[in-house]
Amino acid sequence: MFHRPLRRPLAVVSLLALADYLLWNWSLGGSHDILALVAGLTLVPLLIAVAWLLFRGATRLLADAARRTRAQPGGRNRSAARTKAGRSPAGALRPAVAARTNAERQAVTSTGAGEASTQASPSSKLAA
Secondary structure (H helix, E strand, O other): OOOOOOOOHHHHHHHHHHHHHHHHHHHOOOOHHHHHHHHHHHHHHHHHHHHHHHHHHHHHHHHHHHHHHHHOOHOOOHHHHHOOOOOOOOHHHHHHHHHHHHHHHHHHHHHHHHHHHHOHHHHHHHHO
């Protein structure tokens, strides 16, 4: 059998709760005690499900709004703002880092292995 998930569960559960409420109200007025009991017992879980789906939808909307404002401060994204401000993007720093590490390797090989272990790296100088 072809199975397709529900697209709008809030609408479906809300319609079920409304129909159950109308059935419960009609059965109370028409002296249908068993039907009123069953409809009343199923109404509570349906109302809880509607409240839960409303809560989930509201939190999803808030999360999406927060994500949009964080992704585009001032109407532009951060990489466009960084390049327009004259700063280079993070990818442009990689050749400079690679050149520095190559220079450090050459210094280590020229000074010897014993002296390389005693030589402090620039990052350890910053940490101290």
